[in-house]
Amino acid sequence: MAPDQDRAAGSLYRKVAADLREAITSGGYGDNGRLPAEGALAEQYGVSRGTVRQALAMLRADGLVTSRRGTRRVVLGTARVQSFSELLSFTHWARSMGEEPGGRLESLIRRPADAAEREQLRLEPGTEVYVTLRLRTLSGKPVMVERTVYPPRVGEVVAQLPPDVVSHTEPLREHGILFTDADHTIDVVAANADDARLLGCRRGSPLLREKRRTTDPTGTPVEWSQDRYLPGTVAFSIHNSLASSALSRHAREND
Amino acid sequence: MAPDQDRAAGSLYRKVAADLREAITSGGYGDNGRLPAEGALAEQYGVSRGTVRQALAMLRADGLVTSRRGTRRVVLGTARVQSFSELLSFTHWARSMGEEPGGRLESLIRRPADAAEREQLRLEPGTEVYVTLRLRTLSGKPVMVERTVYPPRVGEVVAQLPPDVVSHTEPLREHGILFTDADHTIDVVAANADDARLLGCRRGSPLLREKRRTTDPTGTPVEWSQDRYLPGTVAFSIHNSLASSALSRHAREND
DNA sequence: TAGTGGTCTAGACCACAGG
DNA sequence: CTGTGGTCTAGACCACTAA
Numbered sequence A, B: 001m002a003p004d005q006d007r008a009a010g011s012l013y014r015k016v017a018a019d020l021r022e023a024i025t026s027g028g029y030g031d032n033g034r035l036p037a038e039g040a041l042a043e044q045y046g047v048s049r050g051t052v053r054q055a056l057a058m059l060r061a062d063g064l065v066t067s068r069r070g071t072r073r074v075v076l077g078t079a080r081v082q083s084f085s086e087l088l089s090f091t092h093w094a095r096s097m098g099e100e101p102g103g104r105l106e107s108l109i110r111r112p113a114d115a116a117e118r119e120q121l122r123l124e125p126g127t128e129v130y131v132t133l134r135l136r137t138l139s140g141k142p143v144m145v146e147r148t149v150y151p152p153r154v155g156e157v158v159a160q161l162p163p164d165v166v167s168h169t170e171p172l173r174e175h176g177i178l179f180t181d182a183d184h185t186i187d188v189v190a191a192n193a194d195d196a197r198l199l200g201c202r203r204g205s206p207l208l209r210e211k212r213r214t215t216d217p218t219g220t221p222v223e224w225s226q227d228r229y230l231p232g233t234v235a236f237s238i239h240n241s242l243a244s245s246a247l248s249r250h251a252r253e254n255d
Numbered sequence C: 001t002a003g004t005g006g007t008c009t010a011g012a013c014c015a016c017a018g019g
Numbered sequence D: 001c002t003g004t005g006g007t008c009t010a011g012a013c014c015a016c017t018a019a
Helices: A002-010 A012-025 A038-045 A049-061 A085-088 A090-096 A117-122 A152-159 A171-176 A193-199 B005-008 B014-024 B038-045 B048-062 B084-088 B090-096 B115-121 B151-161 B169-172 B193-199
Strands: A103-113 A128-140 A141-150 A181-190 A206-213 A221-229 A235-243 A246-252 B101-112 B126-140 B141-149 B179-191 B206-215 B221-230 B237-241 B245-249
Touching: A012 A049, A038 A049, A038 B048, A085 A181, A090 A171, A090 B193, A103 A152, A103 B101, A117 A141, A117 A221, A117 B151, A128 A152, A128 A193, A141 A152, A152 A221, A152 B014, A152 B193, A206 A246, A206 B179, A221 B141, B014 B038, B014 B048, B038 B048, B090 B101, B090 B169, B115 B141, B115 B221, B126 B151, B126 B193, B141 B151, B141 B237, B151 B169, B151 B221, B193 B206
Parallel strands: none
Antiparallel strands: A103 A128, A128 A141, A141 A221, A181 A206, A181 B237, A206 A221, A235 A246, A235 B179, A246 B245, B101 B126, B126 B141, B141 B221, B179 B206, B206 B221, B237 B245
């Protein structure tokens, strides 16, 4: 078991959800099969129906099952949805694919925030921010350029990390800086001179861009980042429904 | 009020959620402000705490509020998240931006499904599918090429629509074909000859691609589509958190 | 310590699917 | 009609935050 999965512990409904997820993804209920009724599951696990429903809501959000009034839940598929930490951390993502993540800090500067940065990070005029430029690699091959702006509290921690540290989210968590919510925007952008030099592509060639603003549980922004990927190295996937949705990032596969 | 929003009707928690959403987005609680306690909201609306929590879970998924044990919920922002129908329907999306959606059916053919299509739509070998190629425009300007594969049950309905019909999801709903779940993948692809001709770009120039498979409440696939957008016309946004996430598509704004 | 959200229970009624 | 998921209630206890 990956250490990530142990987070199922702590609450009952997470344990039930983890167990059901395991049963589903290992084919225990078949594809397009039906799950037992909520009442049956409640009895089977020795919990109330409400707890079972809370567990099933997680699977619903992940696109594993549908639900419709009147009939049993249907197994949609064995969709692989990434955990939140896999989504935010290049390092976790790479490792989950069996690739070796690498990176190089190109620059780290401290300067007053401009208007856009103040807006994104909710900072007072004159506040200084830390700005990093990193090249990210998979098994030695450049795939992404990452530009991140940190507010002072976070930047001070980042600035003291060794320049060759692979993961940033882990040390930050140890400093009590938590990532709980993120807004992402995905589009296409042309490579500028820096992008071209670092990624080894032509200037003006298209890159897949992900802009991301992350906040902690109090709603305070902790990071504003702009990642630019070489085409063909990444795709973003989302499952959504009338009720909920989820995003996942994965290596691109053939058409 | 847009007709879409009337769907808040039907259940209590949706009404509560709609009311709170309105209060938040109109600034009633301020940015980074605090919501009243769950108990207070329950009393205010005359419902149980469980119902209030169900409503708040929706706002949480939309990125409007955070939550943390021990303190009141924090208003994250006034994020505009699109409804599921806006996300699936080009027509709804265009109108929500105040643009005039247009389109032209370039071709509609019926032929046996190939291996990939059978896989995506869960069809038996030899089953025939309907394949459409459409050019989509905003206020007359080409922005997207859409290739959709329908299984027979759905294709038969689509094939009988007038070629210049703007929205397909609406007539389908009237035929009892419901869209409840979708999986999306977003990446970059080079324009082929057809794309270049229809969109008026050079062959090989980059396009933002969204692949989408949609299913109905029983888990049966009803559509497999591949949309290719001109760069600069669209971006995709997602809010996600430790608990949940949502996707929205919107017009690109300046950097 | 007091207030808050997170979790869990037990029971109720309804709307809808399908025989 | 029966069985199912959808909704709602009333109450309980716990873990955590902030004063």
